[in-house]
Amino acid sequence: MADAALTRPATAAADWTIPQGWDAYTAEEHATWDTLFARQIAMLPGRVAPEFMAGLDVLRLSKPGIPDFDELSERLMKATGWQVVAVPGLVPDDVFFDHLANRRFVSGNFIRRPDQLDYLQEPDVFHDVFGHVPLLADPVFADYMQAYGRGGQRAAAMGAIERLSRLYWYTVEFGLVRSGDRLALYGAGIVSSHSESIFALDDPSPNRIGFDLRRVMRTRYRIDDFQQSYFVIDSFEDLLDQTLNSDFGPLYAGLEGQPDHDPETILPDDRVFSRGTQAHARTAAR
Numbered sequence: 685m686a687d688a689a690l691t692r693p694a695t696a697a698a699d700w701t702i703p704q705g706w707d708a709y710t711a712e713e714h715a716t717w718d719t720l721f722a723r724q725i726a727m728l729p730g731r732v733a734p735e736f737m738a739g740l741d742v743l744r745l746s747k748p749g750i751p752d753f754d755e756l757s758e759r760l761m762k763a764t765g766w767q768v769v770a771v772p773g774l775v776p777d778d779v780f781f782d783h784l785a786n787r788r789f790v791s792g793n794f795i796r797r798p799d800q801l802d803y804l805q806e807p808d809v810f811h812d813v814f815g816h817v818p819l820l821a822d823p824v825f826a827d828y829m830q831a832y833g834r835g836g837q838r839a840a841a842m843g844a845i846e847r848l849s850r851l852y853w854y855t856v857e858f859g860l861v862r863s864g865d866r867l868a869l870y871g872a873g874i875v876s877s878h879s880e881s882i883f884a885l886d887d888p889s890p891n892r893i894g895f896d897l898r899r900v901m902r903t904r905y906r907i908d909d910f911q912q913s914y915f916v917i918d919s920f921e922d923l924l925d926q927t928l929n930s931d932f933g934p935l936y937a938g939l940e941g942q943p944d945h946d947p948e949t950i951l952p953d954d955r956v957f958s959r960g961t962q963a964h965a966r967t968a969a970r
Contacts, residue, residue, distance in 0.1 A: 704753045704770040704793045714749025733870040739818030764826035784833025815872030824920040831927045844936040847901040854900045860916045889964035894955030903945045912947040
């Protein structure tokens with residue numbers, strides 16, 4: 685939800701927040717949320733990280749349809765000290781990082797049209813709230829998100845936003861995690877998408893590679909289609925530990941001038957869970 689070159693709308697506060705306007709949602713908009721919610725709830729058990737399923741309870745609120753951010757934030761605050769605030773869309777990097785560093789998750793307040801159930805380019809309230817908020821109820825992942833926000837503030841001062849954005853993309857948005865003897869979904873961009881929830885785990889096309897901080901920061905990603913590689917963390921505890929205990933300054937310096945890896949690349953020292961055929965990417969390119 686961040687973009688460096690944006691102008692704040694006149695209707696937004698200095699921190700880019702706006703009222704959610706829950707009372708203004710139409711019956712059709714609430715019904716769209718309910719359709720998306722029911723579809724994901726039916727297919728995610730057994731596929732998504734247990735922490736996500738446990739966190740879904742914070743979304744089961746007293747009102748039907750799209751969650752009321754005030755009520756949602758009250759429940760989330762009790763769980764991990766986080767709250768959800770509405771913004772008019774993408775926000776500047778510094779605003780995004782400041783909100784995360786202070787345990788505020790920014791969310792768009794609009795929802796996709798019924799004819800956009802399977803794909804929407806800009807994140808809407810279903811992606812932002814259903815995709816992200818359940819894991820914010822998990823203490824470890826909640827701490828990781830705050831650590832990422834603080835890291836973003838430091839990265840901005842070092843000119844390393846692009847490197848750090850890849851970490852967000854391959855964990856928070858499109859990450860997989862080991863769960864016993866299987867892989868599980870946890871990235872918001874996957875769990876809020878019916879088709880990618882299937883593709884990320886079951887399709888032979890993408891690579892599934894063990895997470896490595898330096899490797900991730902050198903890997904480009906797709907913004908217009910399914911991912912060609914997914915990175916697998918061992919646990920949320922390990923992800924938080926690496927984030928808190930890595931010295932990012934020397935890491936950024938060491939990556940300076942290093943070539944990036946294409947999204948489909950597998951390196952000799954990668955820990956490969958599955959080597960993808962890349963059939964989907966080849967078909968999409970035709």
